[in-house]
Amino acid sequence: xxxxxxxxxxxxxxxxxxxxxxxxxxxxxxxxxxxxxxxxxxxxxxxxxxxxxxxxxxxxxxxxxxxxxxxxxxxxxxxxxxxxxxxxxxxxxxxxxxxxxxxxxxxxxxxxxxxxxxxxxxxxxxxxxxxxxxxxxxxxxxxxxxxxxxxxxxxxxxxxxxxxxxxxxxxxxxxxxxxxxxxxxxxxxxxxxxxxxxxxxxxxxxxxxxxxxxxxxxxxxxxxxxxxxxxxxxxxxxxxxxxxxxxxxxxxxxxxxxxxxxxxxxxxxxxxxxxxxxxxxxxxxxxxxxxxxxxxxxxxxxxxxxxxxxxxxxxxxxxxxxxxxxxxxxxxxxxxxxxxxxxxxxxxxxxxxxx
Amino acid sequence: xxxxxxxxxxxxxxxxxxxxxxxxxxxxxxxxxxxxxxxxxxxxxxxxxxxxxxxxxxxxxxxxxxxxxxxxxxxxxxxxxxxxxxxxxxxxxxxxxxxxxxxxxxxxxxxxxxxxxxxxxxxxxxxxxxxxxxxxxxxxxxxxxxxxxxxxxxxxxxxxxxxxxxxxxxxxxxxxxxxxxxxxxxxxxxxxxxxxxxxxxxxxxxxxxxxxxxxxxxxxxxxxxxxxxxxxxxxxxxxxxxxxxxxxxxxxxxxxxxxxxxxxxxxxxxxxxx
Numbered sequence: 001x002x003x004x005x006x007x008x009x010x011x012x013x014x015x016x017x018x019x020x021x022x023x024x025x026x027x028x029x030x031x032x033x034x035x036x037x038x039x040x041x042x043x044x045x046x047x048x049x050x051x052x053x054x055x056x057x058x059x060x061x062x063x064x065x066x067x068x069x070x071x072x073x074x075x076x077x078x079x080x081x082x083x084x085x086x087x088x089x090x091x092x093x094x095x096x097x098x099x100x101x102x103x104x105x106x107x108x109x110x111x112x113x114x115x116x117x118x119x120x121x122x123x124x125x126x127x128x129x130x131x132x133x134x135x136x137x138x139x140x141x142x143x144x145x146x147x148x149x150x151x152x153x154x155x156x157x158x159x160x161x162x163x164x165x166x167x168x169x170x171x172x173x174x175x176x177x178x179x180x181x182x183x184x185x186x187x188x189x190x191x192x193x194x195x196x197x198x199x200x201x202x203x204x205x206x207x208x209x210x211x212x213x214x215x216x217x218x219x220x221x222x223x224x225x226x227x228x229x230x231x232x233x234x235x236x237x238x239x240x241x242x243x244x245x246x247x248x249x250x251x252x253x254x255x256x257x258x259x260x261x262x263x264x265x266x267x268x269x270x271x272x273x274x275x276x277x278x279x280x281x282x283x284x285x286x287x288x289x290x291x292x293x294x295x296x297x298x299x300x301x302x303x304x305x306x307x308x309x310x311x312x313x314x315x316x317x318x319x320x321x322x323x324x325x326x327x328x329x330x331x332x333x334x335x336x337x338x339x340x341x342x343x344x345x346x347x348x349x350x351x352x353x354x355x
Numbered sequence: 356x357x358x359x360x361x362x363x364x365x366x367x368x369x370x371x372x373x374x375x376x377x378x379x380x381x382x383x384x385x386x387x388x389x390x391x392x393x394x395x396x397x398x399x400x401x402x403x404x405x406x407x408x409x410x411x412x413x414x415x416x417x418x419x420x421x422x423x424x425x426x427x428x429x430x431x432x433x434x435x436x437x438x439x440x441x442x443x444x445x446x447x448x449x450x451x452x453x454x455x456x457x458x459x460x461x462x463x464x465x466x467x468x469x470x471x472x473x474x475x476x477x478x479x480x481x482x483x484x485x486x487x488x489x490x491x492x493x494x495x496x497x498x499x500x501x502x503x504x505x506x507x508x509x510x511x512x513x514x515x516x517x518x519x520x521x522x523x524x525x526x527x528x529x530x531x532x533x534x535x536x537x538x539x540x541x542x543x544x545x546x547x548x549x550x551x552x553x554x555x556x557x558x559x560x561x562x563x564x565x566x567x568x569x570x571x572x573x574x575x576x577x578x579x580x581x582x583x584x585x586x587x588x589x590x591x592x593x594x595x596x597x598x599x600x601x602x603x604x605x606x607x608x609x610x611x612x613x614x615x616x617x618x619x620x621x622x623x624x625x626x627x628x629x
Contacts, residue, residue: 024462050461055487059454062447062484066427066455067462069445074462092448197443197459199423199466208437210446 003182009144010174012182013077013103013167014039016151017049021188022101023072024050026063028082031115032171033105036077047188057082061089068098069209071196072189073155077103079171080121081112083129090164091130095211095222097229099158101151102136103167105174108334116334117171117257122311125168126285133223135230136166137237138284140256144178146282152183161233162195168284170307172257172336230286239282240291244270248277250350251295252342253316254305255281262305264339265346272343274351284312292319301350303327305342307335325350388416394438401601403591404432406558407500408439410568411471415442418575424467427456429481431473432506450481453488453497460495467578469496474515475505478540482514485540492549492583496574499541502591503612510596514538517615522596537615541588545621551583553622557590557613559605566618582624590616 007015014036017025025044027037037053044051050067054060060076067074078086083104093100104125108118125138137157139150147169154165192198200206213219243263245251250269252262259280269276279295281288296302301324304313313328320326329345331337391412398404415421421442428436430449437444447455452470460468477485477499488497504522505511512522512529515537519528529537545553552574556567567589574585590612594604 024458026458052457052461054454055483059451059484059487062451062454063458063461065451066445066447066458069455070425070459070462072462074458088448089451197425197445198463199425200441200443201422206437206441207443208446209444210437212434212446 002184005180005182006177007144007180008035008175008177009147009169010035010105011039012144012180013147013151015043015182016148017075017101018044018047019183019185020152020155021047021073021186022049022075022155023188024052024067025075026052026054026060026067027076028054028057028060028078030057030079030082032107032117032174033077033079033103035174036103047185049188057085058089061086061093064100064102065089065093065096065098068093068100069096069197071193071198073101075101075103077105079105079107080109080118083121083124087124087130090136091132091134092211093164094134094136095132095226096209097162097226098164098209099155099162100164101154101158101167102164103169106168106170108332114334115171117173117307117336118332118334119170119256119258119307119311120309120332121168122284122306122308125166126287126315134226135233135285136164137161137233137286138166138168139239140168140282140284141173142256142259142280144173144176145180147173148180148182152186157237161229163229163233168256170257171334234286237283238286238288238291240288241280241282243278243280245277245279245295247275248298249275249300250277250346251299251302252276252278252305252346253281253292253302253312254278255284255312258305258307258337261337261339262342265342268339268343269346274347276346281312287315287319289315289319292316293321293323296320296323299324301325301327303329303346303349305337306330307337308332388412390415390421390441392439392441396439397435398432399595401592401594401604402432403502403558403589404500406564407498407567407589407591408436410558410564410571411469411498412440414568414572414575418572420467420575423465424469425459425463427452427459427468427470429470429472429476430507431476433471433473433500434507436471450476450479451484452476453481454484456495456497457488457491457493460493464494467575469498469574471498472500473506474499474501474503474513478514478538482540486544486547489544489584489586490547490549492551494578494581494583496571496578496585496587498571498574499586499588500591501588501616502593503537504593504596506593506596510593514540515616517611539616541586541616541621544586549583550586550622551580551624552577552585554586554620555588555590555616555618557608557618559592559608563618577624588616590618
């Protein structure tokens with residue numbers, strides 16, 4: 001039976017992991033996501049899932065690699081500096097084609113940075129992050145409800161494509177409380193995948209989980225296979241939200257938390273008679289390139305807003321391909337832009353020029 | 356010996372075997388365990404890895420746990436261990452084999468899990484994972500091959516390189532005043548409450564091979580008790596990177612390595628616990 005609760009983002013995400021039938025979580029404390037590990041330590045006994053506090057994020061991601069190789073539903077979460085430590089392991093997981101769910105509750109960087117929310121890890125999340133050519137499927141929630149829903153959806157996508165899925169959220173969504181509808185408890189996995197390392201029965205060849213192939217032409221074949229898979233993902237798994245886009249003359253583009261603030265800015269703009277819509281990419285990889293290109297044919301200009309120095313805006317500009325001007329407004333280091341500020345920047349950049 | 360004589364010798368043996376028909380079941384004294392695959396090993400002549408692999412394969416076959424065992428191979432010379440063992444295996448990133456093994460064992464607690472790691476992997480880049488895996492008392496087996504050098508990358512100094520020992524990165528010998536002393540990680544690990552069984556063996560002689568096999572066997576059997584981690588160090592050689600013949604390398608290992616890394620049990624379960 002589903003249930004409605006008032007929950008903090010990180011705790012709601014952890015609860016969703018239990019409800020989704022997650023088999024194991026390996027993590028390490030870091031602000032602003034420690035509640036995930038704490039919540040699971042308290043409540044994971046309901047399903048008997050494994051919860052292990054690792055000695056580092058490096059150990060945690062390699063535990064995810066090992067456990068994911070058994071074909072079970074495995075998960076970790078961290079925040080920016082911790083995710084940086086995990087990148088090598090994520091590259092191995094992507095190459096070995098293991099399904100798993102990763103969560104980055106982003107904080108302001110670079111370096112040790114701050115513990116306030118940021119979107120500074122966009123590049124790391126959607127462009128690969130670790131070494132070599134690989135992609136994660138990246139989902140960016142903008143509400144606590146989506147923090148819950150994307151856990152279930154994330155596991156499904158991870159197993160559908162044998163690929164790591166990353167939920168890219170931020171310190172504000174992790175810490176804020178909102179009403180959430182929880183989905184009913186799902187069964188834990190009992191049937192093992194045929195590629196899993198669970199012990200070799202006489203009836204099949206041994207399974208080996210590896211990302212190593214010393215022969216260049218063989219390694220190239222693995223790369224070609226991975227790229228073909230990413231193409232299928234691009235064709236099938238694009239997710240986005242349009243808000244008042246139908247009659248919009250100017251478009252605000254933002255993901256995650258920023259998209260919520262953009263919606264408020266759009267409302268304020270419309271009160272002043274400026275027709276503003278909001279386009280929110282939900283899947284950051286695969287990126288809604290074609291949809292943005294289509295919208296660029298209907299509006300006069302785009303302002304991309306992010307909590308970073310301008311990362312997704314590069315993908316927006318590639319999608320727009322010079323059709324219309326694409327402006328950018330960003331705040332960094334843990335600062336969250338206000339709706340008024342966004343409206344002011346939008347007016348500075350576009351009103352008078354276009355309207 | 357000329358090539359011609361060699362061919363003649365071979366022919367002679369073949370004739371003799373055919374003549375005496377000694378290849379019968381009654382005469383069978385040794386056979387390749389079914390856990391060992393036919394793949395030719397890539398190890399250098401005289402290297403200890405081949406024997407260590409065979410012992411693991413023998414133990415798994417004799418215990419009849421081939422279907423219930425998952426192995427973890429490291430980065431290093433034994434990175435291809437999964438090419439030789441007919442069991443499910445996972446390759447791990449450099450230093451992380453014990454973390455990978457931990458996770459496999461946690462989600463499959465009834466299976467047998469082991470990691471196979473060299474000194475660079477286990478005692479340098481993976482020291483943190485090694486100590487914490489042991490300290491948590493994970494119910495798995497760590498097999499530690501210590502030959503005092505980085506083999507795969509071509510003979511660089513390892514955490515276990517002996518004082519004064521030359522390597523490509525300690526070309527004038529290991530100077531402990533700037534490079535530190537060799538890390539006796541097995542002694543360190545034996546102190547941890549999570550460790551149930553800790554021993555140091557070698558595969559240089561028939562007697563030591565038998566001891567090493569017994570130790571590996573215990574490492575598998577103890578997993579069923581769920582009382583903690585088994586750690587089996589195998590002091591080994593590296594003729595290629597030590598720049599010695601296999602015989603010289605074994606002699607040097609016996610004289611120098613065994614003096615610094617004495618063979619024997621460091622921690623054994625007391626009988627009441629068993």
